[in-house]
Amino acid sequence: MKKLRIAMTMLAAGACAAWADTEVERTCEMALTGRVRIENTAGSVDVQSWTEPKVQVKARLEENVKRMDVSCSGSRTTIKVVVPSGKRRRKAAYLTVYVPEQSSLDIEAVSASITVQEVLGKLELESVSGGIDVAANAASINARSISGRLRIASDTQSVEAESTSGTIDISGRIPRVRAETVSGKLKLQGDFNRVEVDSVSGAISVTGTIGTLESDTVSGSQQAGTVLDGAKMSASSGRLSLDGGRMTKVEMDTVSGGIEFRGDLADEGSLDIDTISGRITVEMPPSIGARFEVSTLSGSIGNDFGVAPQRVSAYGPGLELRFEQGNGSGDVTIESKSGGIDIKTR
Numbered sequence: 001m002k003k004l005r006i007a008m009t010m011l012a013a014g015a016c017a018a019w020a021d022t023e024v025e026r027t028c029e030m031a032l033t034g035r036v037r038i039e040n041t042a043g044s045v046d047v048q049s050w051t052e053p054k055v056q057v058k059a060r061l062e063e064n065v066k067r068m069d070v071s072c073s074g075s076r077t078t079i080k081v082v083v084p085s086g087k088r089r090r091k092a093a094y095l096t097v098y099v100p101e102q103s104s105l106d107i108e109a110v111s112a113s114i115t116v117q118e119v120l121g122k123l124e125l126e127s128v129s130g131g132i133d134v135a136a137n138a139a140s141i142n143a144r145s146i147s148g149r150l151r152i153a154s155d156t157q158s159v160e161a162e163s164t165s166g167t168i169d170i171s172g173r174i175p176r177v178r179a180e181t182v183s184g185k186l187k188l189q190g191d192f193n194r195v196e197v198d199s200v201s202g203a204i205s206v207t208g209t210i211g212t213l214e215s216d217t218v219s220g221s222q223q224a225g226t227v228l229d230g231a232k233m234s235a236s237s238g239r240l241s242l243d244g245g246r247m248t249k250v251e252m253d254t255v256s257g258g259i260e261f262r263g264d265l266a267d268e269g270s271l272d273i274d275t276i277s278g279r280i281t282v283e284m285p286p287s288i289g290a291r292f293e294v295s296t297l298s299g300s301i302g303n304d305f306g307v308a309p310q311r312v313s314a315y316g317p318g319l320e321l322r323f324e325q326g327n328g329s330g331d332v333t334i335e336s337k338s339g340g341i342d343i344k345t346r
Contacts, residue, residue, distance in 0.1 A: 258281075
């Protein structure tokens with residue numbers, strides 16, 4: 001009996017060893033401004049910078065991972081996790097990679113999350129179902145995920161972000177931002193020269209200081225402020241809200257959502273607002289200089305500038321309002337089919 005217990009204990013210990021994860025570490029020389037490519041199917045990829053002219057990889061490989069290949073050649077390093085085909089479980093690899101801070105990255109993952117910290121080169125990041133987190137003042141950032149969340153905090157020249165169902169959260173000082181999602185939310189906060197954002201059913205929020213803005217949704221709401229120069233916002237059934245500075249050109253249109261605009265127009269600037277069934281509210285300073293053309297088919301018109309609306313016809317519905325304020329250099333056109341219109345001074 002005692003021998004049997006000893007044998008069973010040895011078999012259990014052998015089984016545990018067979019099921020244990022493998023710790024792997026690799027280091028190789030690379031140029032300070034080189035490019036690192038990483039491929040991982042499942043698990044995680046965590047990239048951090050240092051000042052050494054080399055790449056170091058520390059990895060934990062689960063039992064069914066075949067191996068991790070690392071190859072270095074001058075200014076290029078490739079790291080690839082190799083897994084067997086089939087449906088066996090426990091095939092994840094968890095990588096921590098140290099790269100020279102001026103490196104560029106090209107990372108592809110399937111169900112692995114990606115984290116990048118303080119890497120200053122160009123970043124190309126893609127994950128199918130894993131989230132992507134970037135906290136790095138990189139030269140440029142291009143991040144894509146199908147169902148994972150994208151979170152980018154950076155002072156960089158440009159960001160392109162795309163997700164199908166995951167949320168996108170971008171912050172920092174970024175001259176150009178392009179972001180797109182199908183059903184996820186979009187949230188941008190910072191200083192931007194130009195912003196282009198699109199969503200099918202997710203809400204859009206852009207705050208901070210924005211030079212020009214283009215945003216579009218099918219059923220999601222949009223909120224933006226403070227836009228300094230120009231904006232074009234459109235939606236089918238979403239609500240639009242814009243806080244602007246002294247703007248040159250503004251276009252806002254929706255089918256069934258309400259519209260709110262608060263801002264001023266530059267000399268010879270223009271504001272064009274159109275909705276079919278939503279209510280329109282416009283707040284402008286009393287000193288604005290513009291020609292106003294306002295109309296609604298079945299709603300009311302309120303005007304703080306003191307000019308009363310007139311009926312379009314004595315025999316049918318509809319109101320219109322035409323007047324000139326200040327030097328009259330700008331153009332304000334507001335139209336609602338079935339919603340009311342309020343023009344307010346602030």
